[in-house]
């Protein structure tokens with residue numbers, strides 16, 4: 001389809017060279033034909049785009065339709081004024097509408113549900129900018145003795161509006177993370193910059209020369225846009241990843257750009273309509289403040305959620321899922337702290353490695369699920385008994401192994417605690433047909449800094465583990481001191 005643009009451009013060039021009576025009408029007709037092709041390309045792109053991007057492509061399509069309306073009016077105007085009116089008023093409405101739609105497209109965030117209300121503020125700002133822009137044009141074009149001459153003033157105003165849309169679209173292009181969205185903003189930015197530069201050059205030539213050659217430029221943005229719409233997505237567009245700094249900078253500058261544009265329009269009104277100028281300035285300031293308040297509120301709520309999530313994760317990292325006891329990581333964290341504390345205070349530290357006796361046989365006999373229930377029951381019994389004593393904690397060391405940490409207990413007292421833990425498990429009378437006692441029992445190996453000198457906490461743990469091994473070899477269901 002893109003190839004059809006070439007004969008259209010050549011036809012327009014032919015018309016300009018041939019210079020018929022209705023040169024402008026023929027030229028506008030060529031632009032309208034190019035625009036129609038671009039609208040068709042945009043419609044095709046809209047149909048094939050991912051659903052969440054459809055509003056973006058629809059806005060671009062509507063902006064093109066608005067431009068079609070503007071050129072349609074220029075075409076009709078040129079039929080009655082073959083030499084063209086320098087500033088035709090009616091099309092400006094459609095040009096303003098087109099700019100409004102492009103601004104909303106540049107401000108629209110398809111998947112940011114987080115800042116939905118900020119999007120509403122942006123849409124209000126875009127409408128206010130377009131309305132004031134149109135009003136200012138209306139004022140200038142209808143003034144009895146315009147100064148500066150309206151053509152120059154209108155030209156500068158269109159340049160400013162074009163610059164605003166182009167900067168805004170480019171900011172979105174460099175800061176968008178999603179590649180499908182980036183494709184849209186690439187197309188929009190190129191189109192917006194062309195819409196700024198090409199009509200700007202065209203208008204200046206028209207003002208200062210008699211030649212109709214610049215008319216050839218009018219269709220150029222639509223040709224390039226149609227060409228881009230028909231192209232596949234470029235690899236560099238897909239692979240580009242904006243850095244976090246660029247994203248944050250662009251996101252914080254975007255609302256500022258909108259409010260600044262409104263402030264500029266307010267200043268243009270200052271001498272003519274002070275009430276409108278003041279209320280516009282207030283709107284610009286309030287909308288900027290409201291937008292920031294919305295985003296800040298969302299950030300604070302987000303931060304709260306993150307803090308809760310972090311706390312939950314920290315808990316999950318040190319807690320065993322099955323038994324809800326601290327896991328090995330949680331135990332090591334506590335052990336390190338208590339070891340350092342014991343070194344400073346000289347308090348005794350006792351560690352017991354606890355293991356359920358013949359647990360493999362239990363699993364084999366009653367099944368893995370019953371094994372899990374047994375583990376939970378033993379864990380709860382150990383925890384309940386341990387929590388009756390101050391500074392005693394129990395953790396699941398792994399598999400069917402538990403560990404008890406006792407701070408500030410003399411060897412006899414810690415052995416006493418361990419004996420009570422053992423008795424408590426035995427007293428539950430969980431049936432275990434392949435155990436010597438017919439019920440589930442535990443064995444424990446005990447080591448204490450009060451009975452030997454250990455250079456680090458691992459050595460103390462190893463000693464308790466060795467003692468457990470001895471307890472197992474000596475018949476199980478017992479508490480054994482390290483030899």
Ligand SMILES: Nc1nc2c(ncn2[C@@H]2O[C@H](COP(=O)(O)OP(=O)(O)OP(=O)(O)O)[C@@H](O)[C@H]2O)c(=O)[nH]1
Pocket residue numbers: 322355356357358359360361363367368369370371372375398399400472
């Ligand atoms: N159901 C269940 N079983 C587990 C879990 N973790 C480890 N086990 C089982 O625990 C058993 C441990 O077996 P062993 O290390 O041979 O020890 P044991 O049978 O208790 O023998 P002794 O220690 O000498 O009394 C293995 O069969 C593991 O599959 C668990 O989370 N759930």
